[in-house]
Amino acid sequence: xxxxxxxxxxxxxxxxxxxxxxxxxxxxxxxxxxxxxxxxxxxxxxxxxxxxxxxxxxxxxxxxxxxxxxxxxxxxxxxxxxxxxxxxxxxxxxxxxxxxxxxxxxxxxxxxxxxxxxxxxxxxxxxxxxxxxxxxxxxxxxxxxxxxxxxxxxxxxxxxxxxxxxxxxxxxxxxxxxxxxxxxxxxxxxxxxxxxxxxxxxxxxxxxxxxxxxxxxxxxxxxxxxxxxxxxxxxxxxxxxxxxxxxxxxxxxxxxxxxxxxxxxxxxxxxxxxxxxxxxxxxxxxxxxxxxxxxxxxxxxxxxxxxxxxxxxxxxxxxxxxxxxxxxxxxxxxxxxxxxxxxxxxxxxxxxxxxxxxxxxx
Amino acid sequence: xxxxxxxxxxxxxxxxxxxxxxxxxxxxxxxxxxxxxxxxxxxxxxxxxxxxxxxxxxxxxxxxxxxxxxxxxxxxxxxxxxxxxxxxxxxxxxxxxxxxxxxxxxxxxxxxxxxxxxxxxxxxxxxxxxxxxxxxxxxxxxxxxxxxxxxxxxxxxx
Numbered sequence: 061x062x063x064x065x066x067x068x069x070x071x072x073x074x075x076x077x078x079x080x081x082x083x084x085x086x087x088x089x090x091x092x093x094x095x096x097x098x099x100x101x102x103x104x105x106x107x108x109x110x111x112x113x114x115x116x117x118x119x120x121x122x123x124x125x126x127x128x129x130x131x132x133x134x135x136x137x138x139x140x141x142x143x144x145x146x147x148x149x150x151x152x153x154x155x156x157x158x159x160x161x162x163x164x165x166x167x168x169x170x171x172x173x174x175x176x177x178x179x180x181x182x183x184x185x186x187x188x189x190x191x192x193x194x195x196x197x198x199x200x201x202x203x204x205x206x207x208x209x210x211x212x213x214x215x216x217x218x219x220x221x222x223x224x225x226x227x228x229x230x231x232x233x234x235x236x237x238x239x240x241x242x243x244x245x246x247x248x249x250x251x252x253x254x255x256x257x258x259x260x261x262x263x264x265x266x267x268x269x270x271x272x273x274x275x276x277x278x279x280x281x282x283x284x285x286x287x288x289x290x291x292x293x294x295x296x297x298x299x300x301x302x303x304x305x306x307x308x309x310x311x312x313x314x315x316x317x318x319x320x321x322x323x324x325x326x327x328x329x330x331x332x333x334x335x336x337x338x339x340x341x342x343x344x345x346x347x348x349x350x351x352x353x354x355x356x357x358x359x360x361x362x363x364x365x366x367x368x369x370x371x372x373x374x375x376x377x378x379x380x381x382x383x384x385x386x387x388x389x390x391x392x393x394x395x396x397x398x399x400x401x402x403x404x405x406x407x408x409x410x411x412x413x414x415x416x417x418x419x420x421x422x
Numbered sequence: 423x424x425x426x427x428x429x430x431x432x433x434x435x436x437x438x439x440x441x442x443x444x445x446x447x448x449x450x451x452x453x454x455x456x457x458x459x460x461x462x463x464x465x466x467x468x469x470x471x472x473x474x475x476x477x478x479x480x481x482x483x484x485x486x487x488x489x490x491x492x493x494x495x496x497x498x499x500x501x502x503x504x505x506x507x508x509x510x511x512x513x514x515x516x517x518x519x520x521x522x523x524x525x526x527x528x529x530x531x532x533x534x535x536x537x538x539x540x541x542x543x544x545x546x547x548x549x550x551x552x553x554x555x556x557x558x559x560x561x562x563x564x565x566x567x568x569x570x571x572x573x574x575x576x577x578x579x580x
Binding site: 118121122123124126129380381383384385400 | 432439442443445446447449450453456457458460
C-alpha cells in the first residue's frame, strides 16, 4: 500500500521532536500553537479569496460573461486587490448603534467558521483538531454563526439589518435540523463521529456508493440544507439585495464587511468539506473494485489533491444552485424544509437504520 | 394533496430543478458562447451592431452627394438643440431662387442619441454611425460639420 507515503503525521511528528529538542516541551507547545494558528489563518484567508474569485468567474461563465480578467493573468489577483481596498476603507461608526455588540458580531461569525475549519481533515495526519466528536463539534461551531448574524442585525439599529437577521434566524433554525439529520443518517452507517475514522472506513469505497440509496438522499439533503444554512442563494433571504440592500451586514464597512464576506465563503468551504468527508471519502483516492493498475495510479495522486478536488467539485455544485435558481420566498423556504426535507429525512433515517441492522450495505 | 401527489410532486420538482442546472452547467463548460467583447485588445476586429447609436452622420455617396435639402426639420425636432442647419439661397440657371444646405452643424457634446432627427428626416439624409470612441482633449472638437466640403444634393431627392 502506497497510502503511507503521504502520511503527514510523520512530518508533524518530526517537527514536534525537533522543537522539543531545541526549546523544551512547554515552549515547543506554545510555538506549535502559534505556528498552526498562523498557518490556518493564512490558509483561511487565501482559500476565502480564492473562493470569491472562483465564484465571480463561475457566475460570469454561466451568464455568458468573462468576469474579472484584468488584474493579473486571468484576473487571479482581483480579489486580493479588493481585499486591500477593503482593508484601507473607513470603518464607519453608526450613530445610536449598540457599539459593543456591533463590534463583536463579525468576530463571532468568523470565529464560528474558523473553529469548524480547524477540524477539517485535509489529508492523513493533516488536521489541527481531531476530536472524537468531530461532526458534533462542526455542527456546534457552525451554528455560532447565527448568533453573530442576529447580533449584527440587532446592533446595527437599522430596519434592513433587523429584518435580514430575523429571516436568517428562522431559516438557520429550520435548516439546522435537516443538516443534523442528514449527518445522523451517515453516523448510523459509520458508528463514529470522529472525522479521521469516518474517512478511514471509506478506504474500500466511498459512502455514497456503500450506503445505497439512503446515502444518496442524505447527500442531496445535506447539500440543499447546507446551502440554506450558509445563507447562500437561492436561500439568501437574509441578504436579499433587491429588498434589504444587504440584510444583516448593511451597516458594516471596511474590514468588518470583509469578515462577513469571508465567513460566508468559508462556511461554504466547510460545508463542502463535510459533505466530502461524509460521502465522498474525504482524502481517500478513488478505487474501482479490483482494477489493480487503476487503483495504483489513483493512490499516486496525493491525498491533499484528492480532498481539494472533491471539495471544489461540491463547491461548484453549490455555486450552480446559486446561479441557476431564483430566490425563494419566506413561506416557500419554510415549506420546503418542514413539508419536504424533514419528512424525507426522517424516512431516510429509518431506511438507513434498517439497512444497517440487516447488514445490507457493503 | 394526496400522498401520491406529494411523491410525484417531489419527483417533478427535482426533474425541473435538474433541467435548470443542466442549462447553467452547459454554459459553464462551453465558454465559446461568451458574448463579452475584450474591447481595447480587439479594437481592430471589433464589429458594432447595426442598431448601435454611436453618433449622427450624414451618408454621402461616391460622387460626394448627400440627401439633405436643408429643410431644418431635424433642427426643430432636436430636444437639446444639438443641430444647427445653416442654409444659403442660390439662384439656379433657369433664374429660380433656391434654398440649399450650407452647413449641417452637429454638437456631439449635447446629443443624447434619442434618434428623433434620424427618424423625422423626410429625405432620410441622416443616419447613426458606429463610431463610439468620442473622447477628445478639446470640447470644440465635438462640434462637427456633417456635410462634407463641396458636397451637393443628390438629384433624385429634389
